[in-house]
Amino acid sequence: MDELADLTERLVSIPSHEDETAAGDAIEEWLRAETDATVERDDAGNVLAFAGATDDPDADSLALVGHHDVVPPAPEQTTGEGTDGEYVVERRDGRIYGRGTADMKGSVAAAMCAFRDAAPPAGRELIFASFVGEEVGGDGARHAIDAGFAPDRAVVAEGSTNYSKPGVTDVVVAHRGRRGSRLVARGEAAHASEPEAGENAIYRACDAIDGVRDLDTPRATVLGNDVSGSLAVTIVDGGETWNVIPERCEATVDERTVPGGYADLEGVADAVPGVELVVDQDLPPMACGDAAFADAALDVARAVHDERGLDAPEQVTKPHATDAGWLAQAGTDCLVCGASEPGEAHTDTESASVDVLDRCYRIYTGIAEREL
Template sequence: MDELADLTETLVSIPSHEDEAAAGDAIEEWLRAETDARVERDDAGNVIARKGATDDPDADALALVGHHDVVPPAERQTTGGGSAGDYVVERRDGRIYGRGAADMKGAVAACMLAFREAEPPAGRELAFASFVGEEVGGEGARHAIDAGFAPDRALVAEGSTDYSKPGVTDVAVAHKGRRASTLVAHGTAAHASEPEAGENAIYRASDAIDVVRGLDAPEATVFGESVTGSLAVTMAHGGETWNVIPERCEVTVDERTVPGDRADLARAEGVAGVEWEVDQDLPPMACGDDAFADAALAVAREVHDELGLDAPERVVKPHATDAGWLAEAGTDCLVCGASEPGEAHTDTESVGIEVLDRCYRIYKGISERPL
C-alpha cells in the first residue's frame, strides 16, 4: 500500500492541466523500469503498454485504462497560488489531497501496479493505457482508437466508489453521454417602436425552447439497470440594445444521452428561422459482454469480502468517460475506480489510500480472471 500511495503522490505532484508531457514521461519511465512490457508513446502523448499474448492475433485483449490530464488547479492546489507552479500534495487522515488525486491519477497508479503484478491467463494480452485530453473531449482516446487501439474489453478506472452505498467500489455497467447543442434563432432587426417591421429572434427562440420542454428525455435499460438521461436549456443570449428588435438569439441545450437513445432535438428546427447545431457529443457507454460484467462484479465482491466490506453492486455512472469512445469503437467496457461523488474537480480533491488499494486488488483480479 505504501508503494501505491507513493506512486500516487508522485503522479499528482506533476502539473498536467496545460501540458501532459511530464506526467506522461513519469508513467512511461516507470513502466519501462518496472515491467518487461512493450511500452509505446504515441504522437498525442498517450502511454500504452502491453504484455502477455502480444504475438497471438487471436488473443483476448483486456486493457486497464486511465488518463493523466487534469482540469486547471485551484489557487490552493499549486505552489504559485494559481495555475502556475508545482502542484501541492498532502497526505493526511488516510487520504491523498491534490489536483488529480481522485480524477484520476490515483487510479492510474493502481492500474500501473496491477498491470505490473498481474499474470494474465494463457491467450490474453493485457494492456495498460493512460490517455491525454480526457478532460477536453477525449482527444487522446480518439487518437489512440484511430491509430488502432482496439482491445476486446476495457476496464476504465474512473470513479465508481460510494455509488450504491458508502464504503464500496461498485462496477458501472453503463454511463451517460453528453450532447451540447445550440439553437440559433434568426430574425430581422427593426426599431423597437415598430416591432411589426421586424422578426423577433428572441420570440422564435422562445418557441424553440417550448419544443425542447416538450421532448422526452432519453431512457435505456442495461443489465436491468435503468439509465435515464436529461434535457435542459442552460443559457440564452439575444439582442444587443434595448430599442432594437433582435435579429439573432442563441440557446444552449445540455442533454445527457443514454445508450441507444437521444432526444429528438431536430424538431426545434420546425420553428421558422431556427437552426440546430451540435457543439459536442460525448458518447454514452453500455457493456454488452455478460461474462465480463459478471466476472468483474465477482472479483469486486471477493475483494470487498476479504476486506470485510459490504458487497458492491452494478451501477450506472452519470458522467461521460473515455469508455464512451472505446465502446463506440467496439470495445466492451466497464467503469470501476476510486473517485467518490463530489471529489473530482474540487479545490479539496482527494482520494482514500485504502480505496486505491481496493481498486488495485480489483484490477489485478480482473486481469487474471479467465472469461
C-alpha cells in the same frame, strides 16, 4: 500499499492541466523500469504498454485505461502564483489530497501496479493505457482509436466508489453521454418602435425553448440497470440593444444522452421557422454488451470487499461521460471501476482514500487474471 500511495503522490505532484508531457514521462519511465512490457508513446502523448500474448493474433485483449490530464487546480493546490507551480500533495487521515488524486491519477497508479503484477491467463494480451485530453473531450482516446487501439475489453478507472452504498467500489456497466447543442434562431432586425417590420429572433428562440420543455428524455436499460437522460436549457443569448428588434438569439442546451437514445432536438428546430440546431459537442454514452465480463468483474470486486469485511458492491450506472464512451463506440466492451467518490473530482479539496486505491489495485489485478 505504501508503494501505491507513493506512486500516486508522485504522479499527482506533476502539473498536467495545460501540458501532460511531464506526467506522461513519469508514467512511461515507471513502466519501462518496472515491467518487461512493450511501452509506446504516441504522437498525442498517450502512454501505452502491452504484455502477455502480444504476438498471438487470436489472443483476447484486456485494457486497464486511465488519463493523466487534470482540470486546472485551485490556487491553494499549487506552490506557485495562481495555477502555476508544482501541485501540492498531502497525505493525512488515510487520504491523499491534491489535484488529480480522484480524477484520476490515483486510479492510474493502481492500474499501473496491477498491470505490472497481474499474471493473465495464457492467450490474453494485457494492455495499459493512460490517455491525454480526457477533460477536454477525449482527444487522446480518439487519437488512439483512430490509430488502431481496439482492445476486446477495457476497465476504465474512473470513479465508481460510494455509488450503490457508502464504503464500496461498484462496477459501472453503463454511463450517460453529453450532447452540447445550440438552438440558433434567426430573424430580421427592425426599430423597436415598429416591431411588426421585423422578425423577433428572441420570440423564435422562446418557441424553440418551449419545444425543448415538452420533450421526453430517452431511457435505456443495460444489463438490468435503468439509465435516464436529462435535458436543460442553460444559456439564452440574444439582442444587442434596447431599441432594436433582435435578428439572432441562441439557446444553449445541455443534454445527457443514454445508450441508443437522444432527445428529438432536431424535431424542435424543424418545427420553428428560422431555427437551426448546431451541435458543438457529442460525448458518447457507454453500455457494456458483455454480460459475462460484467458478472466476472463484479465477482472479483465482491471477493475483494468480502476479504475486508465490507458490504458487497453492485453493478451500477454513472451519470458522467468518460473515455469508455469513445472506446465502446469503437467496439470495445467497457466497464468503469475506480477510486473516485461523488463530489471529489474537480474540487479544491480533491482527495482519494489510500485504502480504496489499494482496493482498486486488487480489483484490477483480479480482473486481469480472471478467465472471461
